[in-house]
Amino acid sequence: MKFAVAAALVFAAGFAWLPAGEAAPQKLVLSGASTMAPVAGEIARRFESRYRGTRIDVQSGGSSRGINDVRNGLAAIGMVSRVLKPQEKDLQAHAIAWDGVGVILHASNPVAVLSRQQISGIYTGKIANWKDVGGTDSPITVVNKAEGRSTLELFLRYLGLKASDIRPHVIIGDNSQGIKTVAGNSNAIGYVSIGAAEYEAKHRVPIKLLPLEGVAATVANVRNGTFLLSRPLNLVTGTAPKGLVREFIEFARSEHVDDLVEAQYFVPVSIR
């Protein structure tokens, strides 16, 4: 009984310890792209811990929902994982990171360059052997991403294909699984976030990143915008941001969140 009383006291003390001072926290709602929701959530948590008394609510539901919610005033900030379309020029975009996707092969594969048509042919099953694109006489193993992944979406848009056009041999989930699959199969072709692939290739994993249309697949080229298979991750507002919204956007674009952005294999925008 004494124990129970003591436990109750400790419990009550724990409640009293909570900061009750700031009565009404300032609240900010973000909604939009599911690609961005994880990284935005991490940034929001760090923002909350730096600016006491703020609460950032991150909801995902696709880039178009982000646009709609900002227009209707349901969210202060929308998350849009692409360049704004011409009919969306009433909104303001603030890039917080870049996402680049690179095509990877096994390091021992003699093929050094693939054109967009060749990649499209390989992924739709029209080209099934490496000898047709200048490689050895061996069947190609096509590694594709699972439905709903942003990398798949970006890749399909680049090739102008639908998900059901792809004829895959292996479907993977996250980047690391894709890299391990290609590293373990000398005839495989896959595509993953460039940040992840560059990191692994530097750590002696036998994969190589293919250049696209003459541009090397590097984080640097994603950052300067010359690499085509990439896109900005934007925070979108209706008007010029001010107050808490502005503070949050500035924080999300600053070097204080570089580690969080890189942990999701995106490329930070802050200049170093």
Place this chain on the structure above:
Amino acid sequence: MIWLRHSISSPSASADTLMLWLLRAAAGVAASLVLLILFFLVAESWPLLMRDLPITHFVTDSSWHPDEGAYNLAPMLSGTLYAAGGALLLAMPLGIASALFITYYAPPRGADAYRRLVELLAGIPSVVYGFWGLTTLVPLINQLQPPGSSLLAGILVLTLMVLPTITLTAHAALVAVPGDYLRGAFALGMSRWAMVRGVALPAARMGIVAGAILAAGRAVGETMAVLMVTGNVVQHAGGLFDPERTLAANIALEMPYAVSDHRAALFVSGLTLMLLVMLLWSAAARMGRG
């Protein structure tokens, strides 16, 4: 002693009542958790289940392309059953043989060490099996026939994972066979193998079957290891070297980025998986009674 006599002479009814209600509450919580999970699965998949009637479109759609509104679960159902069935087919003889070895053939010290080794096998996290499969087994199979990620890889990894369950339950069932039976068999002059085949195995049959169903449950629900080695292409596997996808892997693969209908379709996968496991359990319960 005084304390004991006191409590016996004047049994405190209130303590018993309290205990009874506490236990009832605990049992209620456990039971309602299962029902809640089931309810949750149905509630999340309900919008999609009811929108496009009849429900059979989940097995008759052209393919599984949630972004294009096609939700055919049949290839994943067959994939789940192929992988789990294949693993059981391999693990059953191996597991029962191991159990027989531990129980009747191995020298006592060796049997003990072997049993501990099997227990250790049961404790290895599934992602470790998956990692080993992805980096070792899949490239090996790839050399036989590309792409390597295949039903075969899934079956082999699952076999390793359910083998300890089958071995340990079969061992427990064999140990539980009354000593009188075995002594009787020896007294009749039966050889050891005749005793095992004619007396021990039939007497332990229930326990062995129950263990196999437990293993089947694990094989059906296993996610990470299978996800890493089976290739996850949504298709009816035409052979051992074809890639395929299981229901559990489907959820793990697509859930992180799924929204609206796609998300609901994944809950339908979960519901199907749950029904499959319930079917297995009711089979186990029936077997236990009969």
